[in-house]
Amino acid sequence: MDRRVFMRSGAMALVTMGLNPSFLRRTTFGMQLPQAAQGKVLICIFQRGAADALNVVVPHGDPAYYALRPTIAIARPSLAAGDAGALELDGMFGLHPALRSLKPLYDRGLLAPIVAVGSPSSTRSHFDAQDYLESGTPDRKGTPDGWLNRYLALSGTCEAGATCANSPFKAVSLTAQMPRILEGPRPVVAMNSLDEFTVRATGSQSDRLEALYRTGRADMIHATGNDTFEAVKMLRSANPQQYAAANGAQYPTTDFGRRLKQIAQLIKAGVGLEIAFADIGGWDTHVNQGGATGQLANRLREFGDGVAALVADLGDRMSDVVILTMTEFGRTARQNGNGGTDHGHAGSMFVIGGDVRGRDVHGRWPGLAPEVLNEGRDLALTTDFRAVFSEVVTSHLGGTDTARVFPGYTGSRADWLRILNSTAASALPARPG
């Protein structure tokens, strides 16, 4: 007997026995939901438009920094600078003051900034650089799928003939369209909002639709249709409408804030979420980007407040969660003639989670002296983004075959920054240098 049919008739029997719906839900989907609820989660947040790394993680200890940016630099942390000064991290770096809400996470050891990180490709095209970051294959355009989808293919490997009992919500993108990073053969749900994941029809009509998908030839459309209706029921019993953020978390009242909140909802609903994705735009600050206040500061405030709320909301669950923030490249070290910055090279990232070796700025700092700038104008790259992604995929998610996630990547474990405690705990070859 087909397993799906078995599960369904099993569930039917339970209904007639009068068992409660939440138990039914767990049985119907043939998943160990309590276990799934404890599973590891990776949340990727893409800052589209190339965030100005030098004003995000501010190198206030680098003497060249202030010369390069006479009007837009963030002041050294000091009493005199007050709220306009960088938020001190380690004497060399400070956070942009608009990231005030992330500072406590750093202090508690949950947040690790990475500096001088990014794609080795020299492209300055937003499109190409985003493409490379998402495909995971710099300078190789033809890659059909995104690296997160390739990871899913790995983790979804199951024995021949077996039905993979994956949650329909294993990978969810809170975006209108499927992002490149999750494109590929493994099923991923992309939606603007959880409210969208429902059939917009009266009860009797949706019952009929469900019945239509249960009859007819046993093909891909019918099988997936069945999964769809099960998934909708699953989400509905998780009751996202009734959700209230925990621990006093205050999400920004923006699309970005709402999407992060819904990611938290999915995680807490125990629907088997493993990979979540969201993005936030507005980083392409060619003109009047501002300093401690202004355009960039406004974007950073929304970004930082959103991430901080997500961490607060998830509370203890953060021990199983890693949040990874990324942007396609950094911006020019020098400010331009319009009080902004142009397309540059290396950028910065944040890694946040219970397992993160926080309270430490990771990555080698190449300096901002003219002779060490990339092409004489941008921060040079010292860490390939694939080193960070590989470490997270391996140490956090337990993926073993990173060569298949990042084909063509020649780096090894020795290149990892050891941002996660679990990496440091596992046996590693000595790091050269």
Next chain:
Amino acid sequence: MSLRHALVFLVPLAAGCAGTAMSTVRERSALDALPVPSPASVMAREQTADQQVLHALNRLAFGPRPSDVEAVRAMGVDRWIALQLEPQRIAEPAADSLTARYRTLALPLPQLLKQFPPNPVLRRMARRGNPALLPDSTRGVSRADSQEYAMLRRRTAVVGQELISARVARAVVSERQLDEVMTDFWLNHFNVFAGKSASMRHYLVAYERDAIRPHVLGNFRTLLGAVAHSPAMLFYLDNWQSSADSARPRLIPPRVVRAAQRRYAERAPQLAGMPPARRDTLVAKLQQRRRGLNENYARELMELHTLGVDGGYTQTDVTEAARVLTGWSLQQPNELGAFRFNPVLHDAGAKTVLGISFAAGQGVTEGEQLLDLLARHPSTAQFIATKLVQRFVSDTPPAALVQRAADTFTRTSGDIREVVRTIVTSEQFFASAAWRAKVKSPFEVVVSALRAMNAPADTTPRTAAIVARLGQGIYQHQAPNGWPETGDGWINTGAILTRINFGMALASDNVPGVQLVHWAPYASLQAMPHAQQVDGVVRALLGGDVSSDMRSILLSGDHPMLEQARSEGSITESTAAPELSESLSPAMPAPMRGKMRGEMRTPRRNEPQGLAQIVGLALGSPEFQRR
């Protein structure tokens, strides 16, 4: 008398069926001249005569409009196919008048760039003229100034909106349906992403109009050449800035190159004041200094456009082809966007591609020879034949048919019309196995539903935004491989849900231009009993051919599966009616997006009732997802 002349005197064949695809076939003699297989072939096929009609309309067209089935049956399916293969014989009043309703689509590229300046040009203009025009959130910019800048940006955004709007609208109303299907096929085969640069939407207007559409049933080599010369492809895959590596010989002496670079460096600030040709040369030289060989286009040219990934080429072939194509560049990308062979960038050394030698120093002709070589390569015949059989027949293309199609390709030196003819007149095309075997792409779902409902053309981008919401944003596929040709790429839980909700929205008059009361069968069906309504809707939207299970679920509500669905609890709350097309194309300015919210929304108090409910169910059914 020439054919063109003859068309003036065409006589309506099916007068009274105004608005159908067939009514415009207006000359019996022209029709009679078409090669038509004997009627016996219709009988010999696995599909029934009725199935053949619907099958042809679902594969060579984006599904039938209300009276198309009757018209094709009257004409004979083979004749209809023969006619669709000769689109120039089909008059096109609806699509012709449609184009005239757009502001940008007929403009030559330089004028389009001039009249609707892309954003970098706007920024430059603003900086030079009035710096306060620039968007600014920190400095007090006067309200009027930022409004003016915003107005200019909105004006330019029209280019992208009309581009995507027209793609859907033409597919809906055109009588030359095979032409539209083939346009969809080739635009996907030669995929270009609109978001690559600020000028890309401008380029795409010219790309679709000048490079793709004239050749969709023409010669493959001509099509390949038109694409290779197009600003859209040259820019998308970076060939325009690919240049010979420094060690390679040039068509121009090195000292000239170096002198130009030096001059460029000294005079960069005055660049804008130079004569365009000179400025281009200098810019090209700067690029050449900064970048070297770029293999992107050469690689995809072989992997995706011609030979196919297993087509028997090596990395060395890719590099050598990229060297051949150095210098295939663009003149003034943001102002003119014209193809230009730039000898400064060209690698003048000898090359070998696929074992064929290219003599040194031949310049632009080497590229043409390369395209010749690739277009007539046996792997290309196989690859193109496979993709076409996949599009028209089945996700698992029958090997014998692929071979026949590839043979036709080779025999006719890449005559696309003949390759398609081989496929769509074959026994495999009309086999039972091919019947409803293809999963519709989102574009096909939307267009076929609009055609089934006899919807008028929507000249706003709203319908295109619905296609995007269903997962196939027009010109929004980033990677060069294009959208999937097979069903597994389209079917996932989220996709089924949005397809179902699209059907519901359409049935509740929440899709632009569609009102159920204006649907031709509505008036007669509305007064009928439920059972006849079901049969009428099934006939109109699904060709009458559905399983008894489906019919009974629609009819009585007594089907066991329906009972089960009910007992497990309904999955919707009728109070929850969120928006479906909330986020639209990023190309669209915010005010437009605001306006479009609410499309495809199911209003709380306007749940589809009676006939509308049946229409919604039929459009959301698994059967409607197939073609």
